[in-house]
Amino acid sequence: MSHPIDKRGFKDSAYGQLARIGKALSSPKRLELLDLLCQTDRTVEILARETEMSLANTSQHLQVLEAARLVQAKKQGRFVVYSLADALVGDFFRAFRVLAEDRLAEIEQLRRRFLEAGADLDPVDAEVLIDRVQKGEVVAIDVRPIEEYKTAHIPGALALPLQELKRRLSELPRNKEIVAYCRGPYCVLAIDAVRLLRARGLRAHRLEASVQDWRARGLPLATGLEQGSIRILQRSAR
Amino acid sequence: MSHPIDKRGFKDSAYGQLARIGKALSSPKRLELLDLLCQTDRTVEILARETEMSLANTSQHLQVLEAARLVQAKKQGRFVVYSLADALVGDFFRAFRVLAEDRLAEIEQLRRRFLEAGADLDPVDAEVLIDRVQKGEVVAIDVRPIEEYKTAHIPGALALPLQELKRRLSELPRNKEIVAYCRGPYCVLAIDAVRLLRARGLRAHRLEASVQDWRARGLPLATGLEQGSIRILQRSAR
DNA sequence: GACATATTCAATCATTCGCTTGATTATTTG
DNA sequence: CAAATAATCAAGCGAATGATTGAATATGTC
Numbered sequence: 001m002s003h004p005i006d007k008r009g010f011k012d013s014a015y016g017q018l019a020r021i022g023k024a025l026s027s028p029k030r031l032e033l034l035d036l037l038c039q040t041d042r043t044v045e046i047l048a049r050e051t052e053m054s055l056a057n058t059s060q061h062l063q064v065l066e067a068a069r070l071v072q073a074k075k076q077g078r079f080v081v082y083s084l085a086d087a088l089v090g091d092f093f094r095a096f097r098v099l100a101e102d103r104l105a106e107i108e109q110l111r112r113r114f115l116e117a118g119a120d121l122d123p124v125d126a127e128v129l130i131d132r133v134q135k136g137e138v139v140a141i142d143v144r145p146i147e148e149y150k151t152a153h154i155p156g157a158l159a160l161p162l163q164e165l166k167r168r169l170s171e172l173p174r175n176k177e178i179v180a181y182c183r184g185p186y187c188v189l190a191i192d193a194v195r196l197l198r199a200r201g202l203r204a205h206r207l208e209a210s211v212q213d214w215r216a217r218g219l220p221l222a223t224g225l226e227q228g229s230i231r232i233l234q235r236s237a238r
Numbered sequence: 239m240s241h242p243i244d245k246r247g248f249k250d251s252a253y254g255q256l257a258r259i260g261k262a263l264s265s266p267k268r269l270e271l272l273d274l275l276c277q278t279d280r281t282v283e284i285l286a287r288e289t290e291m292s293l294a295n296t297s298q299h300l301q302v303l304e305a306a307r308l309v310q311a312k313k314q315g316r317f318v319v320y321s322l323a324d325a326l327v328g329d330f331f332r333a334f335r336v337l338a339e340d341r342l343a344e345i346e347q348l349r350r351r352f353l354e355a356g357a358d359l360d361p362v363d364a365e366v367l368i369d370r371v372q373k374g375e376v377v378a379i380d381v382r383p384i385e386e387y388k389t390a391h392i393p394g395a396l397a398l399p400l401q402e403l404k405r406r407l408s409e410l411p412r413n414k415e416i417v418a419y420c421r422g423p424y425c426v427l428a429i430d431a432v433r434l435l436r437a438r439g440l441r442a443h444r445l446e447a448s449v450q451d452w453r454a455r456g457l458p459l460a461t462g463l464e465q466g467s468i469r470i471l472q473r474s475a476r
Numbered sequence: 477g478a479c480a481t482a483t484t485c486a487a488t489c490a491t492t493c494g495c496t497t498g499a500t501t502a503t504t505t506g
Numbered sequence: 507c508a509a510a511t512a513a514t515c516a517a518g519c520g521a522a523t524g525a526t527t528g529a530a531t532a533t534g535t536c
Contacts, residue, residue: 007426008290010352014424015266015273017345021338022263027494028253031260035253044513052246057495059514069341078503078512085341092337099330100259103307103323107255114248186252188245265524282483295525297484316482316533 024068025096029053030061032186035097037071038090038212039144039183040151041083094212097185111185126209126219129179130155138177140207141165143193152211154181155222162189169200177203184210262306263334267291268299270424273335275309276328276450277382277421278389279321332450339423349423364447364457367417368393376415378445379403381431390449392419393460400427407438415441422448 024030032051036042042050048058062082065071072085084090101107132138133156140157142149149159160168172178178197182189190206197204215221262268270289274280280288286296300320303309310323322328339345370376371394378395380387387397398406410416416435420427428444435442453459 010348010426011270011424012266013348014345015269017342017348018269018335018338019264019266020342021334022260022265022269025260026257026264027260028250028257029494031253031256032249045511054496055513056497056515059512060494063514075502075513080513088337088340092333095330095333096259097256099326100256102326104255104258107252110248110251110255186249188248261523267524283481292526293483294485294527297482298524301484313483313533318483 020068021070024065024070027061027064029057030065033058033061034065034070034084034089034093035183035186037082037084038093039148041081042147043079043081045079047082090212091216094216101185115191126207126214126217129207130219132177133157136176138179139173140179140181141193142182143180143189144182144187148183148211150224152215152221152223153226154211154214155220157181157226159225162192165193165196169196172197172202174202177205179205179207181207181209181211184208184212258306259308262303262308265299265302267295268303271296271299272303272308272322272327272331273421273424275320275322276331277386279319280385281317281319283317285320328450329454332454335423353429364445364452364455367445368457371395374414376417377411378417378419379431380420381418381427382420382425386421386449388462390453390459390461391464392449392452393458394464395419395460397463400430403431403434407434410435410440412440415443417443417445419445419447419449422446422450 025034029051033047036047036050044055044059044062047062048055051058053061062071062073066073066082069085070089071082074081074083129138129140133140133154140154141160142153142157143160143162143165145161146159149157149161153159180190180193180197182193185208187210194204194206209217211221263272267289271285274285274288282293282297282300285300286293289296291299300309300311304311304320307323308327309320312319312321367376367378371378371392378392379398380391380395381398381400381403383399384397387395387399391397418428418431418435420431423446425448432442432444447455449459
């Protein structure tokens with residue numbers, strides 16, 4: 001095991017190591033787990049619920065990701081919290097997704113077929129959005145679970161998870177444009193939100209970009225709870 | 239097949255598509271093929287020889303890569319020439335390799351174990367190298383097959399494939415430093431070249447960076463045959 | 477048109493993978 | 507210390523994968 005190796009052995013071992021990463025990325029469920037972990041840390045139980053897998057199966061997949069050093073586990077009390085092993089992994093996952101979308105036309109077809117209405121694409125250019133949010137022309141809402149919002153969100157966006165949104169529909173301004181966003185292209189939270197809002201007669205659009213896309217473009221992000229995000233909401237709802 | 243899909247179905251399909259790329263990257267042999275194709279286009283036969291696989295096996299792996307749209311096949315006469323489907327794939331492969339090297343310490347260990355002599359690391363900073371080559375202080379040699387040199391090489395580097403190098407050892411300058419490079423970290427051509435040169439008492443070093451790394455850093459590259467690269471060689475050898 | 481060459485196809489087999497089920501190991505709570 | 511909770515382990519099963527072998531299909535050459 002610790003003796004010099006021949007050329008073929010070296011190549012096989014080297015590419016074999018690379019393949020460890022590839023193998024980790026070769027299962028749809030593992031990719032879904034990784035995508036979720038790009039948003040924020042989570043326990044096995046929550047990941048299992050989000051991906052609609054059994055606990056044992058989720059645990060196994062997470063161990064495969066851990067063996068490839070893409071994620072890491074940390075015991076907190078009686079929970080095991082999984083997180084990305086490094087911020088680089090998040091950047092890489094995005095590059096991976098972008099490559100796949102570039103190469104595989106099927107992904108765009110899938111998206112179209114699922115949406116079945118072309119109206120909820122990117123409403124505006126990303127740079128313009130921040131500006132319009134600051135001017136108060138647009139209300140941006142982050143419909144992901146609150147934990148993900150805390151980890152990182154678009155500056156000025158309100159934390160309004162889907163469940164919360166349902167209860168507070170009446171507080172949203174009828175005279176302003178609303179832009180909802182969530183985890184990214186394969187997350188359906190923002191789609192649901194837009195449908196809900198439009199059903200109530202509000203002018204709602206979906207921002208396809210995720211927080212990760214936002215970061216990749218070098219745009220600023222905010223963490224924690226926006227100071228008085230609830231008050232801002234109420235003010236703009238008046 | 240063309241009816242609306244539920245949320246779970248959508249996610250499964252979307253991540254399933256991503257996994258197509260992951261699966262393509264999950265085999266050591268496929269990664270080796272991809273790495274070779276990052277250098278230049280090649281026929282199935284040559285790829286089989288380089289990777290030391292049977293023809294049928296090579297063909298099958300190439301078809302997997304093609305199904306994932308990472309490479310494309312083009313029939314030329316009675317040969318089938320495979321090439322990267324897009325330049326993006328090359329950039330991505332490099333990102334993949336860099337991530338793997340960052341995450342998996344085993345790769346660095348492997349490299350050390352294979353080299354077993356610490357002396358042939360990056361001799362100089364990349365930017366400095368071009369400058370020193372231009373000033374004539376250093377002779378850079380590209381020891382890859384000539385076809386790869388033609389596709390792209392470091393400006394000023396001489397095309398001197400390993401076989402050629404052996405025959406023309408005496409033509410190399412004894413008073414200058416020689417820097418050899420090849421395909422990248424898992425390619426052994428430059429290592430062989432450096433051993434060969436040192437055995438003859440020449441001052442030789444290995445540049446670990448590949449043409450792809452060079453490109454990724456935004457440094458200039460040259461294509462085709464360097465005008466009179468042989469004469470330059472002879473002049474500097476005088 | 478027969479032949480050689482380059483590649484793919486088809487069948488086969490051992491291995492690995494993904495998932496399920498049920499038992500087991502930690503950790504907190506009563 | 508027993509009960510409850512969170513996660514992992516272990517065994518088992520059908521499906522998919524990687525490689526081999528030999529036949530089949532193009533394409534170019536004599």
